[in-house]
Amino acid sequence: MPDAFADLVGQDEAVETLRRAAAAAAAVLRATGEPEVAGGADPGGGMTHAWIFTGPPGSGRSVAARAFAAALQCVHGTGCGECPGCHTTLAGTHADVRLVVPEGLSIGVNEMRALVLRAASTPSGGRWQVVIIEDADRLTEAAGNALLKAVEEPPPRTVFLLCAPSTHPDDISVTIRSRCRVVPLRQPAAEAVADVLVRRDGISPEVARWTAAATQGHVGRARRLARDPQARARREAVLAVPRRLTGVGAAFDAASALIEAAEAEAEASVAEVDAAERAALETALGAGGTGRGAASAARGTAGQLKDLERRQKSRATRAQRDALDRALVDLAAFYRDALTMALGAQVSPVHLDTAELAEAGARSWQAEGALRRLEAVLTCRAAIEANVKPRIAVEAMMLALWKG
Ligand SMILES: [Zn+2]
Numbered sequence: 001m002p003d004a005f006a007d008l009v010g011q012d013e014a015v016e017t018l019r020r021a022a023a024a025a026a027a028v029l030r031a032t033g034e035p036e037v038a039g040g041a042d043p044g045g046g047m048t049h050a051w052i053f054t055g056p057p058g059s060g061r062s063v064a065a066r067a068f069a070a071a072l073q074c075v076h077g078t079g080c081g082e083c084p085g086c087h088t089t090l091a092g093t094h095a096d097v098r099l100v101v102p103e104g105l106s107i108g109v110n111e112m113r114a115l116v117l118r119a120a121s122t123p124s125g126g127r128w129q130v131v132i133i134e135d136a137d138r139l140t141e142a143a144g145n146a147l148l149k150a151v152e153e154p155p156p157r158t159v160f161l162l163c164a165p166s167t168h169p170d171d172i173s174v175t176i177r178s179r180c181r182v183v184p185l186r187q188p189a190a191e192a193v194a195d196v197l198v199r200r201d202g203i204s205p206e207v208a209r210w211t212a213a214a215t216q217g218h219v220g221r222a223r224r225l226a227r228d229p230q231a232r233a234r235r236e237a238v239l240a241v242p243r244r245l246t247g248v249g250a251a252f253d254a255a256s257a258l259i260e261a262a263e264a265e266a267e268a269s270v271a272e273v274d275a276a277e278r279a280a281l282e283t284a285l286g287a288g289g290t291g292r293g294a295a296s297a298a299r300g301t302a303g304q305l306k307d308l309e310r311r312q313k314s315r316a317t318r319a320q321r322d323a324l325d326r327a328l329v330d331l332a333a334f335y336r337d338a339l340t341m342a343l344g345a346q347v348s349p350v351h352l353d354t355a356e357l358a359e360a361g362a363r364s365w366q367a368e369g370a371l372r373r374l375e376a377v378l379t380c381r382a383a384i385e386a387n388v389k390p391r392i393a394v395e396a397m398m399l400a401l402w403k404g
Contacts, residue, residue, distance in 0.1 A: 004070035004079030004086050007063050009196045009219055010188030014053075017183055018068045019079070021047045025159075026077025029127060048181045049154035052136070052162045052172060055185030058218025061163035062134045064185060066090060069097050069130040072159060085125065096123040097130045102138045102318075109142035116150040119158045129158040136162035137171035144173050151179045188217045197222060210352045216333065221326070237261060238327045239334055239354050242361065242401070251398040258327055258398075259391050266319035274312050281308055324390055328381050334358060335374035342367035369404050376400035 005015045025047040051068070053061040070089035071079030073096065080086055088094040100107060100115060115131060123129045133139075139147065151160055160180075164171045167182055190212040196219060197208035203226045214235070215221035224231045238261075241254050285301045333350035334357075340347050341362035349355045362370060380397035384390050 002081035004067045004074065004081045004090060006081065007196075007200075007219075008060050008067055010192035010217075011060060011064065011185050014064060014183050014185055015067075018064065018071065022068065022071035022074070022077060022079055025072055025128065026074075029077075049158065050151045050160045050162070050176075050180040052164060052167060052177065052180040052182045053185060054164055054166050054171075054182060056165065056187050058215070058221060059185040059187055060219065061185060062132070063219075064183065065132045065134075065161040065163055066099075068161060069094075069132060069159075072128045072130055073097065073125065085127070089130075094125070094130075096125050096128060097132065100131070100133045102135050106138045106140045107133070107135075107143050108140055109146055112139070112143035112146040116146055119150065119160075120155045123157050127157075129155070130161065131158070132161045132163070134163050137164045144176060148173070148176050148179075151176060188219065190217050193217050193219050193222050197226060201226070203227070213348065214330075214333075214351055214353075216329075216350055234261060234265060234327070235330055238330045239351060239357075241331060241398075242334060242357065245398065245402040248399070248402070251402040252395060255391065255395040255398045258394055259324070262320050262324035262327060262390075265323040266316060269323075270312070270316050270319050274316075277308060277312070278305075281305065321384060321390070324384065324394075325381060328377055328384075332374060332377040332381070335361075335370055335377060338362045338365065339367060339370035339374055342370050365404060372404060373401050 005018070008015055028047060051065075053064045055061050066089065067079060070081070070086040071077070073085035073089045073094055074080055075083040075085050081090070085094070089097050092099065098115060098119065100111070119129050119131045121129065133147075147160070150158070154160070162172065162176075162180065166172075167177050169177075190209075193212035193215075194205070194208040197203040197212065198205050201223060203211075203223075207226050208222075211222040211225040215225060225235065238258070241258070244254050245251055281304060285304060330351075334354060337349040337351055337355065337358035338361040340349070341359055342365065349358060351358070365373065376397050379400075380393045383393040383396075
């Protein structure tokens, strides 16, 4: 049976919460008079104006937010997955559902103000205005304040759905958090992810099993790994790093290779949309015209193009960091495998295909050496998160991995 929540893997508790809230929201719409949404007063099944979906990457925060949005727009109020409300929401074309996906490193105040303003309008479909903010932890302080105002005094038919790694004050301000209902999502079990890949994507059980394990329950990454040969090649290159670290020169080479692979991956992911945006802007601005009018227009055009280039550069930086972070997560898992083997822990390895190599590492490094290497990778991630130049952080990591 189709269902808006079908893609939310291994999150039975959250689904239950959201279904109850959607039913409560539908009841609000059916009631006569001005709809009045219960705030924190009805924690049992109630609907409220602001929600935060938290959980580790890949747990399905944005999938949950979209499914809930669909249930709110569903003509049956259930998230049936089939009606026009569900369908257009899930396809991203519903007129009353706005999705904010930060392209750069942060969501700016202007973007947020425009969004809040539009969210206050009456829903054209007669149900709810829904605003989904992916990566709400990337709100700038000013943008957070603009959002806070809207969340504090929400228009009667507006619902904000925020996605963030956690409710830690680093991720979401305490004041916004205090106005929201939190839906915690957990890391889905690898078996649940594998099951979905087989059932929904038609991937063979064997491939589904190792990709689900290798991506540690991240549904989107597991799917890509199963389907995209380039993603598999990139992962293999990353997992070859431990073997390649034979000296100082090799460590620097490995650092360069890792950085360049992340750059190439990021470039491929943004190149197409960059070119399309530029072409669209040039057409809109009437580039290529001649004469006096065109010359003065060109001066204004230069500013707009510069603006676009700045946004594209910010997006490219983000894409590079994300690609590099994925590589570091894979690498960390390799050393974690070696550590658990050295400790004799009864857990199955993340990377089934490099288990032998991890086993050899476990024997020669012992638990202590494996732990030091794991820490070197995690330190590198933290340093990049704290804005250390990626190349410097990765070189330091490679040297630490080589020295052990
Ligand atoms: Zn529906």
